Amino acid sequence: MLRPFLIAFVLHISFSCLAQQADDIYFIDTHNDVLSKQVKSGVDISVSQPGLDFDLPKATKGNLRAQMFSIWCDEVLGKEQAFKHATKEIDSLQSFIKRNQEHVAFVTNSKELKKALRHKKFAALIGVEGGHMIEERMDYLDSFINRGMKYLTLTWNNSTTWATSARDETFKKDSLSRLGLNEMGKQIVARLNEAKVMIDVSHAGEKTVEDVLAITTKPIIASHSCAYAISPHPRNLKDYQLKAIAANGGVVFVNFYSEFLDSTYLGKKNLFLATHKATLDSLTTQLGDPFFATIQLYKLFPAEAEAVKPPLQALIHNIDYMVKLIGIDHVGIGADFDGAESFPQQMNDVSNYPLLIDELRKLGYSTEQIKKICHGNFLRVFAAIEK
Numbered sequence: 001m002l003r004p005f006l007i008a009f010v011l012h013i014s015f016s017c018l019a020q021q022a023d024d025i026y027f028i029d030t031h032n033d034v035l036s037k038q039v040k041s042g043v044d045i046s047v048s049q050p051g052l053d054f055d056l057p058k059a060t061k062g063n064l065r066a067q068m069f070s071i072w073c074d075e076v077l078g079k080e081q082a083f084k085h086a087t088k089e090i091d092s093l094q095s096f097i098k099r100n101q102e103h104v105a106f107v108t109n110s111k112e113l114k115k116a117l118r119h120k121k122f123a124a125l126i127g128v129e130g131g132h133m134i135e136e137r138m139d140y141l142d143s144f145i146n147r148g149m150k151y152l153t154l155t156w157n158n159s160t161t162w163a164t165s166a167r168d169e170t171f172k173k174d175s176l177s178r179l180g181l182n183e184m185g186k187q188i189v190a191r192l193n194e195a196k197v198m199i200d201v202s203h204a205g206e207k208t209v210e211d212v213l214a215i216t217t218k219p220i221i222a223s224h225s226c227a228y229a230i231s232p233h234p235r236n237l238k239d240y241q242l243k244a245i246a247a248n249g250g251v252v253f254v255n256f257y258s259e260f261l262d263s264t265y266l267g268k269k270n271l272f273l274a275t276h277k278a279t280l281d282s283l284t285t286q287l288g289d290p291f292f293a294t295i296q297l298y299k300l301f302p303a304e305a306e307a308v309k310p311p312l313q314a315l316i317h318n319i320d321y322m323v324k325l326i327g328i329d330h331v332g333i334g335a336d337f338d339g340a341e342s343f344p345q346q347m348n349d350v351s352n353y354p355l356l357i358d359e360l361r362k363l364g365y366s367t368e369q370i371k372k373i374c375h376g377n378f379l380r381v382f383a384a385i386e387k
């Protein structure tokens with residue numbers, strides 16, 4: 001009876017090792033927009049919410065151990081009350097943390113992050129999306145720093161007076177009086193370096209990225225960006241930009257949005273929106289926001305929404321492309337969950353992150369390499385800005 005016992009023992013050890021390895025490969029994501037939804041609708045992300053890509057039970061299921069939550073409002077609301085709105089979103093995050101003190105920790109430095117991970121607490125961090133959120137005021141910038149902001153995305157789709165965005169550098173180039181950072185923009189970069197806040201160049205124009213790289217004293221990040229060579233969208237980063245971020249010691253966190261991963265998606269999306277125009281119009285009136293209306297429309301027609309999604313391989317291909325181009329130490333994940341209407345097949349919400357592990361293994365990635373993508377590169381760059 002020795003042999004069956006041995007086999008059982010060996011199998012037990014192998015399964016335990018696999019389970020242990022899978023647990024070791026946890027996820028840290030740098031971009032999630034659920035706070036906008038929480039503030040808008042009052043929904044509680046502590047409990048299961050079928051309509052959301054992020055909630056605490058889904059994060060637990062997906063082994064998502066740390067999340068940078070985006071603080072954001074669009075340029076229209078932002079014209080008058082971006083800072084006020086940001087304050088509301090930060091308050092709503094703090095209230096979520098307070099309600100879940102036993103399981104969630106607020107994190108503002110790498111020591112606190114390590115402690116949260118050690119104690120198996122979900123780590124919540126703040127990233128502010130869009131320079132318009134500071135309303136051109138250095139005291140508002142300092143207020144965000146004091147409240148624990150760990151990255152500032154220099155622009156959203158809209159430019160500020162001090163930094164030009166990818167959208168504007170692409171579509172309004174001739175009407176812009178200047179490109180890149182002005183004096184105030186340079187001051188903001190210096191202040192962020194000094195305050196140990198990561199500079200995020202997702203959404204920033206090419207000239208802005210170039211200007212930042214010329215003066216930053218710390219590694220920078222792109223918190224949610226894909227490769228332009230795969231899908232030529234103005235929001236995506238060109239090969240020379242990806243290489244420059246890697247040369248600076250920075251990390252590009254790959255966005256999961258279908259439109260950035262698959263150049264054929266936009267045509268399919270437009271057809272879908274045109275087919276359901278009447279419903280979309282009424283949702284826009286009802287919700288007062290075309291962005292939330294589009295997300296809602298996709299949820300109303302799940303079969304059609306599924307049909308326009310790219311396969312999961314589109315995401316894996318983007319990650320693999322970047323790794324081959326700039327190296328395993330410079331790629332991470334920043335899915336943009338709750339910030340877009342469509343993600344690749346099977347990758348429906350934060351509970352699905354573990355699918356990445358098997359897909360990367362199929363391409364020959366080792367456990368150590370997968371760990372770097374899923375959390376290790378974030379840990380490195382997050383610690384590097386503190387030096």
Ligand SMILES: [Zn+2]
Nearest residue numbers: 129202203224
């Ligand atoms: Zn964004």
